[in-house]
Amino acid sequence: MSVELFGVLLGVFFTLAVYTFLYRENPYSRIAEYVFIGAATGYGIAYDLDWLKNQWVGTWSKTMEDSILFVLALLLAVLWYFRFSKRYFFLYRIPLAITVGTYIGLALRSVVFAQVIEQVRSTAALKVVGIDPWTAFNNLVTMIIVVCTLAYFTFTVRQEAAFWKPVNKFARYAMMIGFGSAYGYTVLTRMSLFIGRVQFLLGIPPNPPEAKMFFPWVALVLLGTLLGYDYYKKTKK
Template sequence: MTGIEIFGAWLSIFLTVCVLSFLYDDNPIYKLAEHLFLGVSIGYGVIEIYFGVFKPNLLDKLMNGELGGFQRSLSIIPLILIFMLFSKLVPKYSWLARIPIAFIVAAYAGVKLTGELNANLMTQVAQSIPDLGAVWAEYGFWSWKHDGAGVFSSLFLVLGLSACLLHFYFSAPQNKAMQQVSRFGVLTLMLSFGASFGYTVMGRISLAIGRAQEMLGLDRLPEQVAQIHPRIATVVSAAIVIAFLVVWRRRQGDDYTPGN
C-alpha cells in the first residue's frame, strides 16, 4: 500500500468515528462530516451521470460522424428538452419545463402501468390459487419437513390474502362479518410486518458489523492490517472525537440539552 492509501485508511476510520459521534448527540464534528458527505455524494452523482448518460447517450451521438443525419438530428431533441427543463430556473419561462416533465411522466406512467398489471396483479393473483388435490397428494394437511406446506397453508394463503384485500376495501360497509374478516386480515398483516421487523433488525445490525469490521481490521488481508494498524487508528480517532465532544459539551455549559 502507498502512503496516501494508508493515510486514506486512517481518514476513513476517523470519518467513521465522526459520524458515530452522532450517537452521543448532534454536534459540530458530525455536522461537518454530514456536509462533507452531501457535497461528495452529489459530486459523485453528477460525474457518474455525465460519464454514464450524457457523454455516451447524448454528446457522443451528437458528435458521431458515423451516425446518419436522421439519427444525429434525433439526438438534438433530448438536448432541446433539457434546455426546456432548465427553464425552471428562470421564472418567466418556467412553463416551458412542462413539456419535458410531461414527456418523462408519461413514459414512466406507461411502463409502470403494464409492469404493475402483469407482474404484481395478474401473476400474483394467478399464483395464489392452489391446486388443493395436488397439494394434498404431495404434502397432506401440514408437512413440517416442507416448512408447513400443505392444504392448511394453501387455504391460509388464499383466505389471508382475501381478508387483507377486504381490510383495504375501505368503502365497504362495516358490518359484523366484515369486521371479523378484516381482523383476520390485520392479524395476517401483523405476522408479515413482524417478520419484516425481524429482517430489518438483521439488516441494520449487518451494516454496523461492516463498519466494525473496518475499524478492527477484520475486512483486510493480514499484510494490509500490518501496514495500516486499523485498531490504533480507531483508538486515536476515538480519542480525538471524545476530546472534542468534552470541550464542546463544556462550552455549552448549563444550556446543554441532548438533541437526539
C-alpha cells in the same frame, strides 16, 4: 504519510464522524453530512456526464438521424432550467411531461403483471388436495390471509355486515404477525452492516489493516472533544 494511509485515516474519521450523530448533532457529524452531500452530488454529475458521453459515442452518433434526435433531447433537457425563469417557467413542463408520460406508461404495463396478475395467479394456484396435509394447510392459510387482507383495505363499502368484523380482525392480526417477523428479520441485516463497519475499524481483512491503528486515536479525539465540550458547558452553567 502515504496517500493510501491518508485515505484510510479519512475513512476512519468519516465512519466515526457519522456515529457521533448518535450522541447528538455536532460539528463532526455536520462535516460528514456536508462533505457527503457535496461529494455525492459531484459524483452524480460526473456519473451522468459519463453516461451521456457513452450514450453519444456508443449509440447516438452512429447515424445522422440519431444524432439529430440526441441534440433534440439535449435541447429539451435544457428546458428544465426554465424552472428558474419567472416568465417562461412553464417550458420546464415539456421535458417533465415527456418523462412522466414514458414512465407512467412503463409503470402501467409492468405493475399489472408483476404486482397483480402474477400474485393473483400464484395465490389461485395454491393446492389443497393431492399434496401432504401440512403444505395443504399452509396453502389454505396463505389464501385466506391474502383474501382477508385484500378485503380489509376496501375503501368504498360500508363494512356493516356481521362477517366483516372477524375478517378485519383476522387481517389485522395477520398483518401484525407479518410486520413483526419482517422487522425481526431485518435486525439481522442491520446488525450485519454495522458489524461490517466494526470490521473496517478493526482492520480485519479485506479492510486495510492500518485502520486498527487510527481507530482508537480518532475515537478518542472525537469523543473527548464532544464530551469535554459538553462537560465544560455544563459546569460553566
